[in-house]
Amino acid sequence: MPEAAAWPPQDERSVLGKKIPRLDGPDKVTGRAKYAFDINRPDMLYAKVLGAKHAAATVTEFDPSEAEAMEGVEAIWVQPDIDGKTIHYSGQVLAAVAAVTEEIAEEALHRIHVAYELRDPVTDDTTPEHGGNVDEDVRGSIEDVEQAFEDADVVSSGHYGCATITHCCLEPHGHVAEFRDGDLHIWASTQNVSRYGQGLTDTAELPQDRIHVICEHMGGGFGSKLGDDIWGRAAVHLAKVTGKPVKLLLDRDLEQQIAGSRPSSHADVEIALNNDGEILAWRSHDWGSGGQGGYNRPHLPYTLSNLSPAVMRTQRVATNRGSARAWRAPLHPNGCLITMAALEDAAAAIGMDALEFFLNHVVDLTNNAEAYREELPIAAEMISYQDKAHLRGDETPGPVKRGLGIALHQWGGMGHNSNADVTIHPDGSVEVACGTQDLGTGSRTVLAIVVGETLGLPVDRVHPKIGRNAYPISGASGGSTTIGGISAASRLAAVAARDALFERVAPELGVEPGELEARDGRVQEQGNPENGMSWEEACGVLGVDSLTERGECVPPQAAQAGLISAGAAGCQIADVSVDVETGVVKLNEFVCVQDCGLIVSMETARSQVFGGMIMGVSYALYEEAIYDPVNGVMLNPDLEFYRLASMAEVGDLKVHMMTGPRYDERGVIGLGEPPVIGPGAAISNAIANACGVRVGMMPMTPDRVIQALAEGGKLA
Amino acid sequence: MANDEAKRPGVEGLSRRTFLKSVGAGSVGAGLLPRGGESGAAQAAEAPAVVGPGETSITLSINGETREVSVEPRVTLLDALRNRLDLTGSKKVCDEGTCGACTVLYDGEPAYACSILAMEAEGHEITTVEGLGTPDELSAVQECFVKHDALQCGFCTPGFVVACTAYLRENPEPTPEEAQRGLGGNYCRCGTYAGMREAVLDAARILRGGE
CATH class of the missing domain: 3.10.20.30 (Beta-grasp domain)
Incomplete structure (x- = not known):
């Protein structure tokens, strides 16, 4: 890996790290940006999915004949082995209908006759009663844990948890499939363009090279759109048998039921500590449900990697709910809530200010002590912590109580394997092609910034080409790996292309290639800019042939070269008001101090942090998938009773990015997940600090606040 | 049924x-x-x-x-x-x-x-x-959405742009609190409300003939 690929020093950057408007902004604000859902093809059919009406059942009869006979219905795909099929959750895919209009397809679903034999569903995850085997993790020994709890001045204990929530992508899952000239063309809403076709080869009966995937824009994924899914294969089947393009994107009710969720978590936690704040030991029993999917222990105690002795016991509760999928920072928000709430309760138990407790007794138990020690005072300053802080329970008269809450978070964020091609054309135009996707994170903008910086060109001179599996293979956008992967790959490609151009231009200028630089739209001799030519003239030297160079991000090597690294730490403080008569919580202010290494695109990086915080406010206060306790069916598969935060409900938000020396030199670190981890914990702690009782379960809706106040004897 | x-x-x-x-x-x-x-x-x-x-x-x-x-x-x-x-x-x-x-x-x-x-x-x-506008000829609201990065995935953005356009016609001089409530009928999942708040107020200024 060439040394010259290292990022330029901060004071020499022209566009890297600057506030550059998102390149696809104009297309998105005018409705010109085409998402999979927006693709209309000649003679296209509309497909709708039939989901099971019950959460626990067996299909005893399945008769699609009435639907098949309808005018306008062109084909019906039926789940293999439908007779006797076991239903594990409501919405489970049974069949899909393709018809000439969306309305006919919907009507046809109602005319498929399905009979079920019902079973009793498992719906309750609030106790470990239905849990599986206990998975135990011990630091030190059990004896050490028991001894520490005996020796401690104080044992603080509590019950904490969070409900199942959904990804709630505004563009639902699905795609448009079209067979044309023997090839399959797919317009997909996906986080994984390069590999999306892999799972479709059997259904399409085509090799991978004949499957062309396109995703110019996609309307949200958050971890749930990494595969092609059963409905995606159904759409391909329908396109194949009808010979017509088929559009299949899930209806909202199915999107909410079957297209992904974040597991619930429940935990009993005990912390042993001394009156001076020293934390001695941790003991926890957590359980949760990923529906039919998995539940693994969240990182517990979260961030406290060096707290020992400790014992963590975990059980998975399998419920009749749609399966969990990776939800932005999988299980980190759960672990953060459980841990930070338990820590704040411990501070309250010994009557210590939470900030003092975190700074003096918590951060040293993490692997990010230096970062947290720098960040926490900044966050405190931003929210005027010292002016507002009080010990647990706001003693101000009146029903509205105000409080502050702190949370720490951490994430890896190492870039993934990625390739990119930079092409310089003789007319001076430049393109960068990469088989990545833009989830709203700003992939296009990042590619243009990196290549523009490297070639000394403004961003609008670089044409980023993404969202096709025909482009150089890139990674899935998951785990905050995209920006590291594509920025390193495009940097390496651009450096190689620039150097190849220098080889051709150097003889014209009578210098060695190594003496040239690309800067301010010129190729010129370093230290002697008069000896140079405009970018267009320099590219003209190429004659008739364009020049393409490939860059490959192999994470360990890219990290070695200083382009990327892992390990982002941050902290958040929330300021809330709680009306103890109504239970309504209002965000006043919410601040985040975030480290993410070298920032490529300041505008979109800040938007990511704001976005994580806002999504966090939403799950902390409003979001909950509610399942009928009797029949197990999801009761709110919509956006009316599955509530998202609206603009007026997220408080005054402030973000501080840790930039400059010591942060910048670490290279690029992903930023998608970190800021979404802490909001639940920070807000939970702020509510406890305000009203004097812990609202253990998230979302902290008015009914839960009132219940906690009543149980704590604090009801107004 | x-x-x-x-x-x-x-x-x-x-x-x-x-x-x-x-x-x-x-x-x-x-x-x-x-x-x-x-x-x-x-x-x-x-x-x-x-x-x-x-x-x-x-x-x-x-x-x-x-x-x-x-x-x-x-x-x-x-x-x-x-x-x-x-x-x-x-x-x-x-x-x-x-x-x-x-x-x-x-x-x-x-x-x-x-x-x-x-x-x-x-x-x-x-x-x-x-x-309301084209990429080459953005309306004031659209321009401000781009300028303040009031969008991420962009799927909710057209709805917000239209709602904001209508809101500012009726309420040319909103306070930040009024603007937030006024656009409370739209949801964003990526969490772009911070940029949107600035975009709405900036667009209001421009539409009033401000700088």
Whole structure:
């Protein structure tokens, strides 16, 4: 890996790290940006999915004949082995209908006759009663844990948890499939363009090279759109048998039921500590449900990697709910809530200010002590912590109580394997092609910034080409790996292309290639800019042939070269008001101090942090998938009773990015997940600090606040 | 019975739209009175003309253009725009009048296109996001959304742009709190509200003839 690929020093950057408007902004604000859902093809059919009406059942009869006979219905795909099929959750895919209009397809679903034999569903995850085997993790020994709890001045204990929530992508899952000239063309809403076709080869009966995937824009994924899914294969089947393009994107009710969720978590936690704040030991029993999917222990105690002795016991509760999928920072928000709430309760138990407790007794138990020690005072300053802080329970008269809450978070964020091609054309135009996707994170903008910086060109001179599996293979956008992967790959490609151009231009200028630089739209001799030519003239030297160079991000090597690294730490403080008569919580202010290494695109990086915080406010206060306790069916598969935060409900938000020396030199670190981890914990702690009782379960809706106040004897 | 409809919780009585969709789905044969507006209704009362359940050709006025489109009575304005006229800027997200992603201007007023039947829209002036500006010629609101990065994935963005445009026409000088409440009828999942707040206030300044 060439040394010259290292990022330029901060004071020499022209566009890297600057506030550059998102390149696809104009297309998105005018409705010109085409998402999979927006693709209309000649003679296209509309497909709708039939989901099971019950959460626990067996299909005893399945008769699609009435639907098949309808005018306008062109084909019906039926789940293999439908007779006797076991239903594990409501919405489970049974069949899909393709018809000439969306309305006919919907009507046809109602005319498929399905009979079920019902079973009793498992719906309750609030106790470990239905849990599986206990998975135990011990630091030190059990004896050490028991001894520490005996020796401690104080044992603080509590019950904490969070409900199942959904990804709630505004563009639902699905795609448009079209067979044309023997090839399959797919317009997909996906986080994984390069590999999306892999799972479709059997259904399409085509090799991978004949499957062309396109995703110019996609309307949200958050971890749930990494595969092609059963409905995606159904759409391909329908396109194949009808010979017509088929559009299949899930209806909202199915999107909410079957297209992904974040597991619930429940935990009993005990912390042993001394009156001076020293934390001695941790003991926890957590359980949760990923529906039919998995539940693994969240990182517990979260961030406290060096707290020992400790014992963590975990059980998975399998419920009749749609399966969990990776939800932005999988299980980190759960672990953060459980841990930070338990820590704040411990501070309250010994009557210590939470900030003092975190700074003096918590951060040293993490692997990010230096970062947290720098960040926490900044966050405190931003929210005027010292002016507002009080010990647990706001003693101000009146029903509205105000409080502050702190949370720490951490994430890896190492870039993934990625390739990119930079092409310089003789007319001076430049393109960068990469088989990545833009989830709203700003992939296009990042590619243009990196290549523009490297070639000394403004961003609008670089044409980023993404969202096709025909482009150089890139990674899935998951785990905050995209920006590291594509920025390193495009940097390496651009450096190689620039150097190849220098080889051709150097003889014209009578210098060695190594003496040239690309800067301010010129190729010129370093230290002697008069000896140079405009970018267009320099590219003209190429004659008739364009020049393409490939860059490959192999994470360990890219990290070695200083382009990327892992390990982002941050902290958040929330300021809330709680009306103890109504239970309504209002965000006043919410601040985040975030480290993410070298920032490529300041505008979109800040938007990511704001976005994580806002999504966090939403799950902390409003979001909950509610399942009928009797029949197990999801009761709110919509956006009316599955509530998202609206603009007026997220408080005054402030973000501080840790930039400059010591942060910048670490290279690029992903930023998608970190800021979404802490909001639940920070807000939970702020509510406890305000009203004097812990609202253990998230979302902290008015009914839960009132219940906690009543149980704590604090009801107004 | 339409199992999809039956599963929706909490709906006390059917909305007008749900009712019409269900009727269509059941093919009871009921149709819709032709032509919107009072005169049409009065005329229909004298001679009960019925259209549907099959397709009927209607004329819509969209973004200043006259568009012919053939729809069944149960087709919403949103589905007519997206599926029959290829005007896909208006997004289908909740499809029940909650999220605002399909917001259009209906005689200048913001309205959820998913909650209007296409046939009802005859005789009304409809403006979609495509009618507000182009990438080369952005409206003030659109320009401010780009400038303040008031978007991420962008799926909710057209709805917000239309809602914001309508809001500022009625409220040219909002306080930040008023603007937030005024746009509370739209949802964003990526969490772009911080940029949107700045965009709305900046656009208000520009539209008032400010800097």
